[in-house]
Amino acid sequence: MEDILKTAERRQKEAWSVIEKTNVTDHWSSIGATINLVGSLKTGLLINNRDIDFHIYTTPFKLSDSFLAVSRLSENKRIKTVSYANLLEAEDKCIEWHAFYDDPDGNSWQIDMIHILNDSPYVGYFENVAERISEVLTEETRGAILRIKSAIPMGQKVMSIQIYKAVIEDGIRNIEAFWQWKKQNPNEGVLTWVP
Numbered sequence: 001m002e003d004i005l006k007t008a009e010r011r012q013k014e015a016w017s018v019i020e021k022t023n024v025t026d027h028w029s030s031i032g033a034t035i036n037l038v039g040s041l042k043t044g045l046l047i048n049n050r051d052i053d054f055h056i057y058t059t060p061f062k063l064s065d066s067f068l069a070v071s072r073l074s075e076n077k078r079i080k081t082v083s084y085a086n087l088l089e090a091e092d093k094c095i096e097w098h099a100f101y102d103d104p105d106g107n108s109w110q111i112d113m114i115h116i117l118n119d120s121p122y123v124g125y126f127e128n129v130a131e132r133i134s135e136v137l138t139e140e141t142r143g144a145i146l147r148i149k150s151a152i153p154m155g156q157k158v159m160s161i162q163i164y165k166a167v168i169e170d171g172i173r174n175i176e177a178f179w180q181w182k183k184q185n186p187n188e189g190v191l192t193w194v195p
Contacts, residue, residue: 004146008047015041015052018101018109022079024054027072028113031065033058039112040160042130045142047149050109055126057116063088066095066115073111078102093120129194133164136195144173151175158182165193 019025028035039053040046058065074082078101085096097113116123137145144167152158152175166172166181 004047004143004150007150008045008146011048011050012041012044012046014103014107015046015050015109018052018103018111022073022076022099022101022111024073024099024111024113027069028054028056030072031058031069033065033069033115035113036127038126038130043133043137045133045137045145045149045160045164047146048152048154050107051112052109053112053114053126055114055116055122057118057123059118061115061117063095066097070097070099070113073099076101080108088117092122093117094122125192129161132195133168136168141167148172148175148178159187161193162187164195168195169193 025035034057036055036057037053038055039051040049041052056069070082070084073079079099080102081100083096083098087094087096092114094117095115097115099111099113101109101111103109145163148163148167149160162182162185163178166178166185170181172178172181
C-alpha cells in the first residue's frame with residue numbers, strides 16, 4: 001500500500017509541475033476567465049492516468065477568447081497536439097479543449113480544458129463533486145480507490161467517478177469486486193453521482 005501512496009504522491013507532484021510549466025492557469029486568466037481544477041488531481045486521487053482537468057468560465061462567453069487562451073498555451077514547445085470540440089449546441093453547452101504535453105521524461109500528459117457557457121446545467125457541478133469526494137474520503141477509501149485505479153490495465157477506459165461511487169457508496173475494496181460491481185452498474189454517459 002505504501003508503494004501505491006508514493007506513486008500517487010509522485011504522479012500528483014508531476015501534474016502540478018505540468019501546470020506550472022505550461023502556465024495554463026495564467027493563459028486562461030489573461031482572458032478574464034475563472035479556471036477551476038476538477039477531477040482526480042483536485043481530489044488527490046490521481047495515480048495512473050496523466051490527465052489534468054479544468055473547468056473554465058467567462059462572462060461574457062466569447063469563442064474567440066477561448067481560442068486566444070489555447071493559442072497562448074500552444075506556444076509552449078512541449079504542447080504537441082491540441083484538439084477541439086464545439087458542444088455549444090449540445091446539452092453540455094461547452095467547448096472542449098484537449099492539449100497534450102510531453103514532459104522531459106517523455107511522458108504524455110492530457111490537459112482537459114472545458115470552457116462552459118454560464119447557462120450550462122454543469123456550471124459548478126463537477127467542482128461540487130470534487131469537493132464532496134474530498135470531504136468524505138477516509139484513509140481506507142482513498143487507499144481502496146488508489147489500489148483499484150492502479151490495477152486497471154493501461155489503455156482500458158474506466159471513469160474514475162465509477163470507482164469513487166463503488167468504493168464510497170457501495171463498499172468495494174478491490175479490483176475483482178470492482179469489475180463485478182461495474183457489470184451490475186453499467187454506465188456509458190456522464191455519471192451524475194455526488195457522495
